[in-house]
Amino acid sequence: MAWVILIVSGVLEAVWATALGKSENFTKLWPTVIFGVALALSMVGLAFAMRDISTGTAYAVWVGIGATLAVTYAMIFGGEPASVIKVLLLIGLVGCIVGLKLVDGSH
Structure with missing residues (x-):
């Protein structure tokens, strides 16, 4: 349950930003x-x-989700220039977030 709440909180971080x-x-x-x-x-x-x-x-995952979604939103709707490099870096960030979940010893 903590992971679900953390993911929702990360989404809300992108919303507030x-x-x-x-x-x-x-x-x-x-x-x-x-x-x-x-x-x-x-x-x-x-x-x-x-x-x-x-x-x-928890903090790294929260920030990573928020940052990824905020940048993605800005590239789609906010006039932030998109590029292949940015998209690849965001995919790498998501990979790191998933990796942190997989190696976390608290589950």
């Missing part, structure tokens, strides 16, 4: 609200997952 950018320094209401809710839920989920998953692994 994206909403933070769209809030334009907290001047737009809905992106600011989404940022606050997603941030709180993401942190609570990360903290909960860390009860069963080591801190280093």
Whole structure:
């Protein structure tokens, strides 16, 4: 269960990071609200997952999921230039996240 919560928290990290950018320094209401809710839920989920998953692994997976999804979203919808190199690096990052799950001794 901790891994499922960690993955959802990682997705929420990408949501709050994206909403933070769209809030334009907290001047737009809905992106600011989404940022606050997603941030709180993401942190609570990360903290909960860390009860069963080591801190280093949980944090690395959480950040990796969030970063991968935030960059992917920006490349698809936000005007971030996409390239073969970026896509390959993101695939490598996902591979590392999966690897951390596979070698984690807490499962």
